[in-house]
Amino acid sequence: MKTIRVQTADFDSGAECERLVAGRTDIGAVVSFTGLVRGDDGLDALALEHYTGMTEREIARHVQQAETRWPILGVTVIHRIGRLAPGERIVFVAVASARRAAAFEAAQFLMDYLKTRAPFWKQEHRGANAAWVEAKESDADAAIRWRES
Amino acid sequence: MTLLYFAWVRQKIGRGDESFALPAHVRTIAQLIEVLRDRGPNYRAAFAEPDRLRAALNQEHVRFDAPLRDEDELAFFPPVTGG
Numbered sequence: 344m345k346t347i348r349v350q351t352a353d354f355d356s357g358a359e360c361e362r363l364v365a366g367r368t369d370i371g372a373v374v375s376f377t378g379l380v381r382g383d384d385g386l387d388a389l390a391l392e393h394y395t396g397m398t399e400r401e402i403a404r405h406v407q408q409a410e411t412r413w414p415i416l417g418v419t420v421i422h423r424i425g426r427l428a429p430g431e432r433i434v435f436v437a438v439a440s441a442r443r444a445a446a447f448e449a450a451q452f453l454m455d456y457l458k459t460r461a462p463f464w465k466q467e468h469r470g471a472n473a474a475w476v477e478a479k480e481s482d483a484d485a486a487i488r489w490r491e492s
Numbered sequence: 493m494t495l496l497y498f499a500w501v502r503q504k505i506g507r508g509d510e511s512f513a514l515p516a517h518v519r520t521i522a523q524l525i526e527v528l529r530d531r532g533p534n535y536r537a538a539f540a541e542p543d544r545l546r547a548a549l550n551q552e553h554v555r556f557d558a559p560l561r562d563e564d565e566l567a568f569f570p571p572v573t574g575g
Contacts, residue, residue, distance in 0.1 A: 378575060391574070392499055394567060397551035422574060434575050454575060460553065462567075463574025464499035475500045478571030 344417045347402050349393060351425040354435055363417040363439045370416050374446040375437035376454055382429030387468045389433070391424045394462035398422075405456040409438070412452070413445040420453060422463060452489050459486040493562050495528075497538070498569035501545065504538035514562040521547050521566065522556040538568070546571055 344363060348354075356377045364370050380389050406418050417439035427433055436453045440446040465476040495512050502508045518524050522542070529539045539545070542556065548567040549558050560566065 393574070394496070394498060394548070394551070394569070397548055397567070400551055401553075458572075458575035460572065461574050462498065462548065462569065462572050464570065465573045466499070475570065476573040478573050482575075 344419075345406060346419040346421075347399055347406065348421045349395075349398055349402075349424060350421065351423060353423070353432060354421050356432070356435055356437075359419050359421065359435060360437055363419055363437055367416070367439075369441060370439045371441045372443040372446040373417075373437060373439045374443070374450040375435065376450055377432055378434035378454075380427045380429050380431050380433050385469055386429055387470065388429075389427045390466040390468060390473070391427065391433070392464045392466070393422075393424050398462050401461045402457065405453060405460065408456075409449045409452055413438075413449040414440055415445065415449055416440055418449075418453070420457070422457070422461070424463070426468075455482070455486040455489060458482045493560065494565045496565065496567035498567065500570055501538050501568050505534050514560055514564075519559055520557050521549070521554065521560065524560060524566070525556070544570060 356375060360373050360375050363373055402420050409415060415438055419437045421435040423433050436450050438446045438449040459482050467474050467476060493512055493514050494509060496509045497505050515527060518527055525539050525542055528535050545568050547554055547556060550565050
């Protein structure tokens with residue numbers, strides 16, 4: 344099962360993991376990652392913008408890449424957009440596989456690419472100030488390690 | 493062609509999308525940036541430092557030497573910060 348959603352609504356990480364394995368007996372491992380909005384330096388909220396169409400395509404492309412590299416039995420990627428307060432869930436990646444190594448690696452691969460390739464932009468709101476978040480070199484480095492030579 | 497702008501590029505230009513007739517002499521994104529920069533102070537501000545920008549052509553990441561056609565959808569944006 345493959346699910347990719349870009350939405351303003353919250354999601355239920357536990358229920359999403361359950362959905363991946365419901366009725367299956369071939370899955371031996373589910374690795375999930377849930378990203379939360381951190382309230383750094385008095386942050387009031389993040390506002391997330393995306394490129395409708397390209398975002399979904401870009402995520403789907405990387406899910407396909409993950410499927411060619413690891414024996415994946417199910418994937419769910421959810422990314423929220425709009426205004427999110429500290430503590431709110433922002434992103435979810437879950438990968439199901441027969442064994443844990445593939446599930447761990449594929450989930451990390453998807454998160455690293457989500458951060459560096461999927462067209463989302465974060466703006467930090469503090470009081471009356473709004474500032475666009477700058478891309479981090481460390482995120483680019485994290486994605487580069489998955490490149491096949 | 494259709495031009496799309498996101499994040500601070502959209503804010504500096506003051507709009508998120510527009511139709512633009514690709515001039516006959518413009519072959520690449522790098523050349524188009526030169527043309528767009530002369531359209532006013534808002535465009536000059538957005539395209540002042542092309543190194544800070546990224547582009548997607550028909551919804552795929554591309555470099556600035558990518559060739560353009562008038563039927564293309566071209567988006568300009570800062571490096572992405574999702575996740």
